[in-house]
Amino acid sequence: MKNIKRSIVAVSVAMSLGLLASSALRAADIDPQMKLAAQRVAVTTCATCHGPQGRSQSPKFPVLAGQHASYLIAQMKAFKAETRGDPDALGYMWGMAAPLDDAMIEALAGYYSVQTPGPGQRGDAATIARGADIFGKGIAAEGIPPCISCHGANAVGTDDFPRLTGQHAQYLLKQLRSFQSNLRNVAVMHGVASELKTPEMSAVAAYLQSLSGT
Ligand code: HEC
Ligand code: HEC
Known part of the structure; x- marks a missing residue:
């Protein structure tokens, strides 16, 4: 876990220095x-x-x-x-x-x-509230960082981090599983997802799906 955390920090620093990536496209x-x-x-x-x-x-x-x-x-x-x-x-x-x-x-x-995303989709209120909590605060006891620290308030993302708002929960859940198993091999999200349990992934996915895309 320590190594994972260290790599998350390293990637975050690299990104904030603009070392990774991604010229904004005009x-x-x-x-x-x-x-x-x-x-x-x-x-x-x-x-x-x-x-x-x-x-x-x-x-x-x-x-x-x-x-x-x-x-x-x-x-x-x-x-x-x-x-x-x-x-x-x-x-x-x-x-x-x-x-x-x-x-x-x-x-x-x-x-x-530049296309306008669609509206959020409703879901179970308690599950969405649990997901919002994980998104905003992480789960300290399990070493899971707050998603908001990279994906931003309301999950709108930045040039370096994808927007997650209004995305289908089923797709999000599958991606979190793929990061966890390294089928989708991205060190930073492997570190984030490796300790997430299925109900926690489902909750955060339900929360993100519920947010209006705009
Ligand atoms: C340290 C920064 C960081 C943190 C913290 C973080 N993410 Fe990510 N996330 C990323 C990056 C970078 C990508 C893009 C990965 C790639 O290049 O494929 C990503 C991608 C994703 C994707 C895939 C989106 C898509 O459209 O396929 C999901 C889902 C996701 N993150 C969910 C989460 C959740 C849920 C949390 C909190 C539990 C979280 N992330 C915390 C950096 C972060
Ligand atoms: C036959 C169905 C199909 C067609 C046609 C298709 N895609 Fe996809 N696309 C998918 C699926 C399924 C995924 C999700 C893959 C996964 O689960 O990892 C995806 C994922 C993506 C992603 C990643 C999104 C994210 O949030 O990470 C991009 C970008 C994308 N497609 C662009 C395109 C473009 C551009 C075209 C047209 C040239 C296209 N796709 C045509 C099925 C399709």
Whole structure:
């Protein structure tokens, strides 16, 4: 646990210094032709699963609307490089990402990042309250850090951390499990999730799903 905590701190520091990542993408930087081409791909291909403007209906497919462009770019590149390896990533997204070049990836990320996310979904009040508590405070006794310290107030994220608000609980729960088992191999979230128990993951997922995406 000590090593895990140390790596969380190291990553947080690296991120706050801007060492990891992710130039903020400006819509104006994207070539207008490429913008149109990306819109076409989004509407004709990606929408089949991720829904119109990235507001997916099925909880198996993550909402993309309003997600930070830098995070979307990193994920598309991870699918393309076959490093994001949970079975659904492999089954659905490796093939989807394979033909996308960097310019198309950036344009698709730009497209989804400016779409308006949908409203939150209601759930069991006690479960949501428990989830809000974990999100805001972590669980000190189990060494779980507050999610809010990276994902931000109301879980809207930043250029370095994904937005989680309004995301499907089923998808979130599956990601937390994949971080825990390292099927989705990201050191910082492995450290966060490794001690989380299933009811705690479900509670925090229900809370995040309940938040309005906007
Ligand atoms: C056949 C269904 C399907 C299609 C079509 C599809 N996706 Fe996906 N996508 C998925 C699934 C399933 C996941 C979640 C994978 C997982 O559980 O790890 C996903 C995940 C993603 C993610 C990661 C989101 C996150 O929050 O981490 C991005 C980004 C993404 N897709 C972009 C796209 C783009 C861009 C296209 C069109 C080029 C596309 N997808 C087409 C099924 C699909
Ligand atoms: C030290 C910073 C940090 C903390 C604390 C943290 N996260 Fe994360 N989280 C990240 C990073 C970075 C990513 C992006 C991982 C990647 O690049 O794939 C992420 C990704 C996620 C994802 C995947 C989102 C998606 O769209 O697929 C979920 C779900 C998540 N975190 C939930 C949580 C929860 C719940 C907590 C609190 C129990 C938490 N995180 C605490 C840094 C953090």
